[in-house]
Amino acid sequence: MGKEEKKNITIADVAEALGVSKTTVSRAISGKGRIGQETRDRVLKYIEEHDYKPNVIAKGLAQSKTYNLCVVMPGDYDVVDLTFFQECLFGIQEIAGIMEYDILLSICKNNDISSLERIISNRKVDGVILMRTFVEDRQIEYLQEKKVPFVTIGSSNYTGVIQIDHNHKSACKELTSIILMKGMKRIALIGGDENHVVTQSRLRGFREAYEKMGEVIDPTMLFLNLDNHVVIDKIVEEVLERKAECILCMDDAVCSRVLKKLREKHVKVPKDIRVASFYNSSVLENNVPSITSLSFDAKELGMVACKTVLDVIEGAEVETRTLLPYEVVLKESTK
Secondary structure, eight states: OOOOOOOOOOOHHHHHHHHHOOOHHHHHHHSSSOOOHHHHHHHHHHHHTTTTOHHHHHHHHTTTTOEEEEEEESSSOOOGGGGHHHHHHHHHHHHHHHOEEEEEEEEEOTTOOHHHHHHHTTTTTTTESSOBBBSSHHHHHHHEEEEEEEEEEEEOSSSSOOOEEEEEEHHHHHHHHHHHHOOOOOOOOOOTTTTTHHHHHHHHHHHHHHHHHTTOOOGGGGEEEOSSSHEEEEEEHHEEEHHHHEEESSSSHHHHHHHHHHHTTOOOOTTTOOOSSOOOOHHHHTTSSSOOOOOOOOOHHHHHHHHHHHHTTTTOOSSEEEEEEEEEEEOGGOO
């Protein structure tokens, strides 16, 4: 006779064998609800002896959980930003996988929350990670209204929001201070959508560096809310006409375009003008000359955000704001 296949036992099998209800077995597994210690011990001992492994659906029913997380990713990003979001997602997935959670990805374009609303109203997830924050943020307002556990990757001005971010203000302050200390006075700041909180943080760091050094910002050298390559190209030409000594770029996408325009005009970096970026990426790493920039660990950001939202789901106490470290990487472009 062939060997009998091992049957996966269910909650109903455990209940029948011990003469208790399926609810009692569920409470013993979840650790929630009123159940005597002796009964819980009996159930757990039987489960261990018979190698019972509840599947995610059964486990979810027992604990009123889906074992899914929603990650909301912006739909309006530049191609060079993709590396950042990929690294963040790798970090989120690594922690989620360990904790037996799956990821449901939602794309949010221009603060459109229709996809997020559908996911939440259908009770498809236990918690949410927002990968971009806005000054006026419909995502946050909706999740707070619905009392859904969530964290943001990036800072927020809304009260009660659990935020995981890099210390952009401090980083930009330090890099700007270094540029000023090198004797460069005519600095142009290019890029940044002021609707994004990260832009506000970077701008504050830039301003604080000037205050610290006792220098005055030339408002005509600030160029924000640049939404396309054509506009950036025109700004680079204007900056060169104004004899700027250094171009500070708000992020790697802007920096990449600035460098391309400078090459087209045969302007040499750092001989003719210096360039630095408030965000580093693989796109900039291969540039010649190498670019002075701020380095952040995007994967760590995702890992910490995922661990934090899982703690929130479990009702654990967490820090309202966690700021992760950065590194100032000085390269040839500002020599």
